[in-house]
Amino acid sequence: MTNTDHKRNQRSRRGKGGRPPKKVKRQYVMTVRLTDTERFLIGDKARRAGMRPSEWFRGAAKRASVMARISPEDQRQLRMLAGLANNLNQLVRLTHTDGLLTVQKRCREILRKIDEQLTNLNDDRESDHR
Numbered sequence: 001m002t003n004t005d006h007k008r009n010q011r012s013r014r015g016k017g018g019r020p021p022k023k024v025k026r027q028y029v030m031t032v033r034l035t036d037t038e039r040f041l042i043g044d045k046a047r048r049a050g051m052r053p054s055e056w057f058r059g060a061a062k063r064a065s066v067m068a069r070i071s072p073e074d075q076r077q078l079r080m081l082a083g084l085a086n087n088l089n090q091l092v093r094l095t096h097t098d099g100l101l102t103v104q105k106r107c108r109e110i111l112r113k114i115d116e117q118l119t120n121l122n123d124d125r126e127s128d129h130r
Contacts, residue, residue, distance in 0.1 A: 032057075073124060081117045084110055 034042070046056035070078070088110050095103045 071124075074121060077117055077121050077124075081114065081121075084114045084117065088114070 042056065043053050046053040049056055051059070088107065091103050091106050091110065095107075
C-alpha cells in the first residue's frame with residue numbers, strides 16, 4: 001500500500017472531512033431595498049461592530065421593538081381634536097359677526113375640551129412607553 005492509499009483509507013475511516021454541518025441552517029433570503037445613504041450607514045455600523053452587514057441586520061432586527069404608528073384610540077382622539085379645532089374656527093368667525101362676549105363662553109368650553117383631549121393623548125402615549 002502506498003503512502004497516498006494509506007492516507008485515503010485513514011480519511012474514510014474518520015469521516016468525510018471538511019467543515020462540519022451547521023446546527024441552524026439559514027435557508028430563506030429576504031431582499032431589502034436601500035438608498036445609497038442607508039446602505040452606507042448600515043455597512044459603516046456593521047464594520048465598526050466587526051460584523052458583516054447581513055449579520056448586523058439580523059441582530060438589529062432581533063433587538064428592534066415595533067410600535068403601531070397610531071393606535072385606534074389615538075386616531076379617535078385625533079379626529080375629535082380636529083372636530084374641536086373646526087368648531088373653534090367657526091366660533092371665531094361668529095365672534096366677528098355676533099360680538100366677543102356672546103361667543104366667549106362657547107370658546108372657553110371648547111378650549112377646555114381640547115385641553116382634555118391633549119392630556120388624554122399624552123397620558124396614553126406615556127403609559128404605552130413604560
